[in-house]
Amino acid sequence: MTGARSGPSQRHALQGEPVVPSAPSTIDLHTHTSRSDGLLRPSQLVAEAAAAGVRLLAITDHDTLAGVRDVLDADNVPAGLDLLPGIELNAITADRLDLRESEVHVLGLGVDPDDDELEATLALQRRRRRHRFERMVRRLRDIARPIDDALEALPATGDEDALGRPRVARAMIAKGYVTSVEEAFSMYLSRGRPGYVAREGLGPIDAIRAIRAAGGLAVLAHFSEAPERPDLIRELQAAGLGGLEVYYRTFDALTVEAVAAVATEASLVATGGSDYHGDLESYAATHAALWVPPTVEAPLRTALAAARTGTAATR
Ligand SMILES: [Zn+2]
Numbered sequence: 001m002t003g004a005r006s007g008p009s010q011r012h013a014l015q016g017e018p019v020v021p022s023a024p025s026t027i028d029l030h031t032h033t034s035r036s037d038g039l040l041r042p043s044q045l046v047a048e049a050a051a052a053g054v055r056l057l058a059i060t061d062h063d064t065l066a067g068v069r070d071v072l073d074a075d076n077v078p079a080g081l082d083l084l085p086g087i088e089l090n091a092i093t094a095d096r097l098d099l100r101e102s103e104v105h106v107l108g109l110g111v112d113p114d115d116d117e118l119e120a121t122l123a124l125q126r127r128r129r130r131h132r133f134e135r136m137v138r139r140l141r142d143i144a145r146p147i148d149d150a151l152e153a154l155p156a157t158g159d160e161d162a163l164g165r166p167r168v169a170r171a172m173i174a175k176g177y178v179t180s181v182e183e184a185f186s187m188y189l190s191r192g193r194p195g196y197v198a199r200e201g202l203g204p205i206d207a208i209r210a211i212r213a214a215g216g217l218a219v220l221a222h223f224s225e226a227p228e229r230p231d232l233i234r235e236l237q238a239a240g241l242g243g244l245e246v247y248y249r250t251f252d253a254l255t256v257e258a259v260a261a262v263a264t265e266a267s268l269v270a271t272g273g274s275d276y277h278g279d280l281e282s283y284a285a286t287h288a289a290l291w292v293p294p295t296v297e298a299p300l301r302t303a304l305a306a307a308r309t310g311t312a313a314t315r
């Protein structure tokens, strides 16, 4: 794999044949809003997804359910759209330095947005994010790339918002240091580059447990290495992993096929999504290239229901 590995979603882009959607996708189980590192406000995102034809949408902001709550509290779920509460946890795999940035990302689909224990875990993750963010800003200042004034000009973030590298990247673009989020990652913000600061936080087993305890389905996100890492898949599955993100928007056709085979073999539910952040194009343009087959829905619903009742039984 020699694909560009810099930006938040581009780094998963592979070099083979692109997936050609058979029809407009009605399912998108991986999206970000301005409550974490996306650009669209939560209400905008759900409106644009519904307008593009999505009927089952998960908002999966990093370490926060604030975006989901914004939409639910304001009664802003468009007619005909089923909004699934979700999160994405970037879990540290310090013992596996061969994995990209020593991280795997775990999606929690269908988590209870009112679960106090999950909220406490997320709040701790957000504090660690803020700390890492501040260290990155300091590091950039030390190498004569200050971004403080540009950060102030970006939309404000609240206590429930999860700060991420794309925000640093956008401030760097505003300052003229780079021209894209991808360039900011590849020159400054990825491991080994001068603005990089290692993440602190949960490991994958604890991330999966936190999701399960809140009634959610734990899904390994955009893990194109899955076919080469059956050991890791088995280990995570033993800890409660229930799904694998097979239909990831920037996977090429062969990768989708290979990751789908892993899901089938391991009896993991196949999910799919755009990982939309909003830096490169409109939601509609991203959606036009997304293929999540409708056959994903029935097994997903069964697994979500089992995850919910599993919580009730073990508590
Ligand atoms: Zn991710």
Ligand SMILES: [Zn+2]
Binding pocket: 030, 032, 088, 275
């Ligand atoms: Zn994501």
